[in-house]
Amino acid sequence: MADERSGNDLMERPVIFDLPSALRSQAVVRLSLASVSIAAWLVTTHLLGLERLAVLVLGAVHLGYAAAMLLVARLPRQRVRPWMGYLTATLDPLVLTGWAVVMGRAAVLIAPLYVFSAIGYGLRTGNKRMMVLSQGVSLLALVALPFIAAFWREHLLIWASCVISIVAIPGYVGVLMDQLHQAIRFAEYESRAKSDLLARTSHELRTPLGGISNAAELLLQENEPERRKTLASTVLTLSGHLLADINDLLDQSKLSLGKVEMAATPMSLRQQLDVVRASVESNASARGVAFLSVIDPRLSDHVVGDAHWLSRVLINLCGNAVKFTEFGSITLNVTLLQEQPDSYLIRFSVKDTGVGIPKQQQERIFDPFVQLLGARRPQGAGGVGLGLAISKQAVELMGGSLRVHSEIGMGSTFWFDLRMPRAVVPVDPRDDPESVLPAAQTQPQRRLLVVDDNETNRYLLQELLRREGHHVTTAASGEQALEILGEARVFDLLLLDYNLGGMDGSMLLQTYRFGTRKPAPAYFLTADATLVTTSKLRDTGALGVLTKPVRLRELRRAIEAACGGGAQAARAAGDEEAVRAAAAASSAASPVQLRPVPVVFVDMAVIDRLKQIGTRQLFVKELLERAVADIEASTLRILDALGESDLKTARDAGHALKGVCMETGAMRLMNMALGLMRTEDAYLLDNRARIAAELRDTSARTREALQGIVAESMEQAAGF
Numbered sequence: 001m002a003d004e005r006s007g008n009d010l011m012e013r014p015v016i017f018d019l020p021s022a023l024r025s026q027a028v029v030r031l032s033l034a035s036v037s038i039a040a041w042l043v044t045t046h047l048l049g050l051e052r053l054a055v056l057v058l059g060a061v062h063l064g065y066a067a068a069m070l071l072v073a074r075l076p077r078q079r080v081r082p083w084m085g086y087l088t089a090t091l092d093p094l095v096l097t098g099w100a101v102v103m104g105r106a107a108v109l110i111a112p113l114y115v116f117s118a119i120g121y122g123l124r125t126g127n128k129r130m131m132v133l134s135q136g137v138s139l140l141a142l143v144a145l146p147f148i149a150a151f152w153r154e155h156l157l158i159w160a161s162c163v164i165s166i167v168a169i170p171g172y173v174g175v176l177m178d179q180l181h182q183a184i185r186f187a188e189y190e191s192r193a194k195s196d197l198l199a200r201t202s203h204e205l206r207t208p209l210g211g212i213s214n215a216a217e218l219l220l221q222e223n224e225p226e227r228r229k230t231l232a233s234t235v236l237t238l239s240g241h242l243l244a245d246i247n248d249l250l251d252q253s254k255l256s257l258g259k260v261e262m263a264a265t266p267m268s269l270r271q272q273l274d275v276v277r278a279s280v281e282s283n284a285s286a287r288g289v290a291f292l293s294v295i296d297p298r299l300s301d302h303v304v305g306d307a308h309w310l311s312r313v314l315i316n317l318c319g320n321a322v323k324f325t326e327f328g329s330i331t332l333n334v335t336l337l338q339e340q341p342d343s344y345l346i347r348f349s350v351k352d353t354g355v356g357i358p359k360q361q362q363e364r365i366f367d368p369f370v371q372l373l374g375a376r377r378p379q380g381a382g383g384v385g386l387g388l389a390i391s392k393q394a395v396e397l398m399g400g401s402l403r404v405h406s407e408i409g410m411g412s413t414f415w416f417d418l419r420m421p422r423a424v425v426p427v428d429p430r431d432d433p434e435s436v437l438p439a440a441q442t443q444p445q446r447r448l449l450v451v452d453d454n455e456t457n458r459y460l461l462q463e464l465l466r467r468e469g470h471h472v473t474t475a476a477s478g479e480q481a482l483e484i485l486g487e488a489r490v491f492d493l494l495l496l497d498y499n500l501g502g503m504d505g506s507m508l509l510q511t512y513r514f515g516t517r518k519p520a521p522a523y524f525l526t527a528d529a530t531l532v533t534t535s536k537l538r539d540t541g542a543l544g545v546l547t548k549p550v551r552l553r554e555l556r557r558a559i560e561a562a563c564g565g566g567a568q569a570a571r572a573a574g575d576e577e578a579v580r581a582a583a584a585a586s587s588a589a590s591p592v593q594l595r596p597v598p599v600v601f602v603d604m605a606v607i608d609r610l611k612q613i614g615t616r617q618l619f620v621k622e623l624l625e626r627a628v629a630d631i632e633a634s635t636l637r638i639l640d641a642l643g644e645s646d647l648k649t650a651r652d653a654g655h656a657l658k659g660v661c662m663e664t665g666a667m668r669l670m671n672m673a674l675g676l677m678r679t680e681d682a683y684l685l686d687n688r689a690r691i692a693a694e695l696r697d698t699s700a701r702t703r704e705a706l707q708g709i710v711a712e713s714m715e716q717a718a719g720f
């Protein structure tokens, strides 16, 4: 029972801070006090020897004032105005002062009433200004008292104690009132936020749920297998969104209640990046956006931290980047900022080339349930505006702080720095996918034709395949390839670069297949891992697409798929469909992977791999020298073309530059080349000078780094 009553009490609006009720109860107190005091003084005046007339006049004024104010306070609520409060806050201390003058030595009893009255204004009305007004008038009156009444002149110590109380007590109450107001505002905000949460939650969850039940209903009525498949996958996608939204809501509530504790267990940063890539990459390529993850090669150790929350935050940030980027690329960088014997300071950043976020909104987006209007999100992208709020709180719990830098139309970068203890974990050779590959020479020898207009790429692929024991022929252009194919030489497999300059790979393949009875199977090589391109290439009759940089594992799988038992038997029978089916499984399974690369000018992991590929000692030296020359030539072409505003030539040269850079691990320069290829004309033209200067500088530094590597490897070779 008691509980029930207190519940009801809580639901009633408190009378405190309600002006009409406050004025009314003050009026009642005023009138009662006035009547009691006047009666008492009238009886005792002759004992104290006071002037009866003065007491009578003041008593009559006080009673009249109190009665009038009671009438005012009884006005209907809507007619009660704040000025009435200010008026009584001024008059009350003045009436008190009247008494303090006429009461002789008994006036000392009046002093506490000043404080009582001032605090009453503050606490009853909740209006601090009214209290300050009453306090100010009281103070002025008190200051005047010694000049008016002999008693106060003669008792300056009592007077001083009154002045101190009227200054100090309401002053202190004022401070407490501010805090009370703040607590009230916070409670109101919380309660509004909770209702908001409820409203939004039901709306946001109902949307996918509605979709799911519609699709399920249609599924029941549908007989055609293809349609059923589409509907079932709609149900799956929508339930995925629903699940993600529910997880967001639960995480947000756990975080805001302070119920989350970060684990501290050893983890591999590379593995976390793989997790992030696995969950973001397919969405990115479906939108035609490149996704790169770049890890500083100096970060070789395992670290201690909370793997779940770290990947959760990175997936959130990368997921947003994909949602709000229509063209270009997304780069997840993990950079070492500072190395200490027992810890790393690491910067995690996610950079996109998307729509960007207006400056004035950049604070707000970290608040729960904020979704900016105008940020065009793909249909059904999901999200209830909690991703950044969750990420921000999680990063803070990990000891960092989530920040953003963004410009409208230029993309956004979200980043945070974490100090992570280094963990000592024995190196597991299974961490390196290449190291578990069986030794070369175990596959049968195949006759392969490699067509690539980029000399560095061609050379690299040739070396890689020769090392595997295959017989490799190379061609530098589509025309040259057709010539070789026209010589009636037999090939088991063609590896065709898609972007061949003049005649592109798909045109080459179609020309070759037209008029050839049993054409050799072909794979395209491309750095452009977008779905659009991929499906376009598959339509040309190729077996599949290998994404550059091609890794040995994928190459082996592709060769096995195209030339292995099943495919060969089918080809012998002239059944092209069966060949494709035999190869399809492995080409579909072949991962579209972009390796983690560093932010330094050259990724040493790529160079190390190149060193492993080369059978001859001079291989890496020759390859890198060629690359340096290629880079220099392409850079000059771009700079000239930019100078003449010839954007087509600049982009073509950018394409060539990107190819060389990718194969030699020159990732920074590669990103610039990619940027050049994908940036809008107007922006390129406006920023020509800056872009040219950056390119010149990065190109020079990259060449310097590559030359340094050549010199170093020569020194090592000489040392042996």
Ligand code: ADP
Residues within 6 Å of the ligand: 320, 321, 324, 352, 354, 355, 356, 357, 365, 370, 371, 372, 373, 375, 382, 383, 384, 385, 386, 387, 388, 389, 412
């Ligand atoms: P949600 O993704 O569910 O909308 P978030 O809290 O993750 O919620 O993001 C809040 C808002 O911030 C988004 O709705 C969007 O307007 C903006 N935003 C977040 N990330 C980006 C980004 N990379 N580019 C542009 N806008 C972004």
